[in-house]
Amino acid sequence: MSTSLTRINADELALVGAGTADAELRALEVAIFVEEVLDVVLPDEVLDARHMGTAEAVASTVAGVTGGL
Amino acid sequence: MCGICGVLETSSIPDAELVQQMMGALSHRGPDGSGYYRDERVALGHTRLAIVDTGHGVQPMSNEDGQVWVTFNGEIFNHVELRAQLSNRGHEFRTHCDTEVIVHAWEEWGPAAFDRFNGQWAFALWDRRTSQLVLCRDRYGVRPLYYTRAGGRLLFGSEMKALFVDPQVTREFDPVGLDETFTFWSPVAPRTPFSGISQVPPGSYLSVRDGTGELVRYWGPEFPVRGQEDPDDLDRHAAGVRERLIAATKLRFERSDVPVGAYVSGGLDSAVTASIISSFAGVQLDTFSLRFSDPEFDEGGYQERLIPSLGTNHHTVMVTDRDIADIFPDVVWHAEHPLLRTAPAPMFLLSRLVRESGYKVVVTGEGADEVLAGYDVFRETKVRYFQGRNPDSARRARAVELLYPWMARSPNLAPAFSRGFFGRNLDLADPVMSHRPRWDTTSALKAMLTDAASVSGDAANDLAQQMPDASSTWDPLARAQWLEMSTLLPGYILASQGDRMLMANSIEGRFPYLDADVGAYANAMPARHKILGLDEKHLLKRAFSDVVPAEVLHRPKQPYRAPDASSFFAGGAPDWLMDVTSEAAIGKAGVFRAPMVARLLEKVRRLQGTPLSNTDNMRLVAVLSVQLLQQLIIEGGHRPGPPPTPMAIFDHILNPGRS
Numbered sequence: 001m002s003t004s005l006t007r008i009n010a011d012e013l014a015l016v017g018a019g020t021a022d023a024e025l026r027a028l029e030v031a032i033f034v035e036e037v038l039d040v041v042l043p044d045e046v047l048d049a050r051h052m053g054t055a056e057a058v059a060s061t062v063a064g065v066t067g068g069l
Numbered sequence: 070m071c072g073i074c075g076v077l078e079t080s081s082i083p084d085a086e087l088v089q090q091m092m093g094a095l096s097h098r099g100p101d102g103s104g105y106y107r108d109e110r111v112a113l114g115h116t117r118l119a120i121v122d123t124g125h126g127v128q129p130m131s132n133e134d135g136q137v138w139v140t141f142n143g144e145i146f147n148h149v150e151l152r153a154q155l156s157n158r159g160h161e162f163r164t165h166c167d168t169e170v171i172v173h174a175w176e177e178w179g180p181a182a183f184d185r186f187n188g189q190w191a192f193a194l195w196d197r198r199t200s201q202l203v204l205c206r207d208r209y210g211v212r213p214l215y216y217t218r219a220g221g222r223l224l225f226g227s228e229m230k231a232l233f234v235d236p237q238v239t240r241e242f243d244p245v246g247l248d249e250t251f252t253f254w255s256p257v258a259p260r261t262p263f264s265g266i267s268q269v270p271p272g273s274y275l276s277v278r279d280g281t282g283e284l285v286r287y288w289g290p291e292f293p294v295r296g297q298e299d300p301d302d303l304d305r306h307a308a309g310v311r312e313r314l315i316a317a318t319k320l321r322f323e324r325s326d327v328p329v330g331a332y333v334s335g336g337l338d339s340a341v342t343a344s345i346i347s348s349f350a351g352v353q354l355d356t357f358s359l360r361f362s363d364p365e366f367d368e369g370g371y372q373e374r375l376i377p378s379l380g381t382n383h384h385t386v387m388v389t390d391r392d393i394a395d396i397f398p399d400v401v402w403h404a405e406h407p408l409l410r411t412a413p414a415p416m417f418l419l420s421r422l423v424r425e426s427g428y429k430v431v432v433t434g435e436g437a438d439e440v441l442a443g444y445d446v447f448r449e450t451k452v453r454y455f456q457g458r459n460p461d462s463a464r465r466a467r468a469v470e471l472l473y474p475w476m477a478r479s480p481n482l483a484p485a486f487s488r489g490f491f492g493r494n495l496d497l498a499d500p501v502m503s504h505r506p507r508w509d510t511t512s513a514l515k516a517m518l519t520d521a522a523s524v525s526g527d528a529a530n531d532l533a534q535q536m537p538d539a540s541s542t543w544d545p546l547a548r549a550q551w552l553e554m555s556t557l558l559p560g561y562i563l564a565s566q567g568d569r570m571l572m573a574n575s576i577e578g579r580f581p582y583l584d585a586d587v588g589a590y591a592n593a594m595p596a597r598h599k600i601l602g603l604d605e606k607h608l609l610k611r612a613f614s615d616v617v618p619a620e621v622l623h624r625p626k627q628p629y630r631a632p633d634a635s636s637f638f639a640g641g642a643p644d645w646l647m648d649v650t651s652e653a654a655i656g657k658a659g660v661f662r663a664p665m666v667a668r669l670l671e672k673v674r675r676l677q678g679t680p681l682s683n684t685d686n687m688r689l690v691a692v693l694s695v696q697l698l699q700q701l702i703i704e705g706g707h708r709p710g711p712p713p714t715p716m717a718i719f720d721h722i723l724n725p726g727r728s
Contacts, residue, residue: 015602016604022470025470031455047465
């Protein structure tokens with residue numbers, strides 16, 4: 001996890017949406033978690049599996065958001 | 070667990086006959102004996118369910134010099150520790166009862182004593198030194214306590230039926246209490262469904278001195294500022310929950326001088342408490358479950374998976390639709406509140422099974438959903454806030470499909486409906502946004518009310534005004550928890566479905582999840598640890614994954630429900646139903662519009678009870694319960710029997726020299 005994500009616990013992130021089969025719905029559950037932890041509003045275009053589907057994707061997305069995406 | 074009652078007069082000596090009649094009305098709460106205290110101003114009554122120090126503990130009870138008297142319903146679970154502290158300060162004890170701790174704690178600490186109590190209580194304390202009467206209730210409102218003023222006196226009691234013994238107490242519905250019921254499922258304390266009758270709010274006490282009463286709140290649910298929660302990680306919080314819940318459960322199992330059983334619903338909460346007890350009890354534990362003949366409501370499959378791992382002596386009661394219909398008038402009589410669901414009725418039958426099995430005390434899982442965030446409304450809250458941050462976003466709207474995927478009518482199948490329902494009133498600045506959809510649904514019942522039974526106010530907005538100022542800094546989940554802890558928990562879960570259904574059969578319920586330490590610890594945590602993503606009660610599952618079978622641990626959340634309309638019509642309507650729903654009876658009560666009731670009944674009959682909409686089911690149960698309240702309580706006709714014997718008398722008027 002990159003330093004910009006220190007407020008997101010990787011172990012917690014790995015558990016979010018574990019029971020949700022639909023990748024796009026799981027991405028929304030991850031987005032709910034990310035917004036909750038970081039107190040940010042994610043832009044619509046990152047609310048999908050490509051941006052929220054893996055820890056690496058989340059890290060990259062959040063870095064972009066906090067950098068002013 | 071017991072029944073308490075009493076009278077405070079302003080200018081005359083309390084009537085001993087009146088207080089004994091009040092005791093008689095509470096016989097079911099304490100069939101093991103009774104007692105009263107009387108002096109020139111006050112009468113305190115008590116009916117006893119003997120659980121702690123069964124050989125002693127006669128109430129009302131006093132301090133050493135007879136200047137402080139108490140009549141007490143409930144348990145102070147940390148009474149042993151408090152007794153030690155008070156003994157070190159010179160207080161002398163005559164019994165091993167927690168009751169005696171109350172009077173000495175009051176002498177030592179005054180109202181600050183209440184913060185030191187860990188338990189479930191309602192008591193009336195009379196301090197002769199200052200002529201002060203104190204009516205106090207526990208933090209969450211486990212034990213009930215009502216009061217009213219009539220004929221120049223203050224009357225109080227564990228149940229309103231004790232107050233109605235006095236013919237000077239008015240018997241009529243309170244339109245505001247009904248309005249709150251048809252919004253939140255129960256009135257919000259201090260209000261009740263009846264005009265002029267109040268209840269001491271949870272975490273509060275009423276102090277009356279020199280004819281003046283003051284309601285004081287000594288405790289309320291508190292949460293940290295969002296972002297300033299306890300920083301421990303998930304595993305530490307899970308360990309902390311486990312440690313505290315085990316301690317709370319042991320306290321409730323071990324601090325009893327009679328055997329303690331446990332409810333097992335088939336869900337996670339009671340599975341955890343029963344598992345804890347089984348692991349340390351050292352004796353064969355008896356467990357009790359509800360079964361339903363209608364498979365839609367039955368959780369027997371989960372119970373059967375759980376019982377072998379518990380190794381308990383298990384008892385079940387099978388509930389049919391007809392059982393609910395037959396018992397419903399008794400249920401309403403004991404509940405004393407309008408009901409919107411029949412769910413309390415099976416709980417009545419379950420406590421009867423416990424009593425018939427020779428038990429007086431059960432540990433149950435109530436409170437877990439409120440304290441550790443198990444209700445669906447909390448998951449909805451997360452989704453709705455997510456949606457509300459950009460209400461125009463089609464992607465965010467899809468998040469409602471994460472809710473209830475196991476239901477036949479899943480949002481997956483009806484996304485437009487679910488988006489419309491959960492997507493309403495998405496005002497992030499609204500402190501009660503989390504509950505608006507549910508309250509709006511319940512409020513549909515108000516269309517049936519007559520003009521005389523209607524009010525123009527807005528119950529939801531009024532409640533929003535009562536939220537603590539600091540709540541605006543809390544996480545949205547914490548605000549939703551506060552609302553549950555202030556409405557449904559004390560007003561319905563612990564009352565109509567809890568205390569009243571247990572005490573109808575003289576059974577005391579004990580609730581480890583409502584332990585003071587468990588609650589304080591859970592409230593301090595980040596919201597995301599309680600619901601991780603959308604996984605409700607995540608910490609509880611994590612904390613006890615080694616003792617609860619996986620099938621139960623990971624089963625979809627299933628709210629406790631019972632058959633509603635089908636109970637009353639599927640096998641032919643019971644006789645009482647025709648009586649209370651006649652046009653004359655509806656008109657006499659004056660609560661519902663007779664033509665609308667007639668149309669509803671015709672519809673239900675035509676459909677044989679099923680399938681009815683959620684709203685029509687609530688309408689029907691509301692009409693039946695209100696009409697039964699009209700018949701059984703407002704029109705009276707129920708005369709209390711004598712108080713249970715033996716009866717202890719501490720009467721300073723009849724025996725001036727006796728203390």
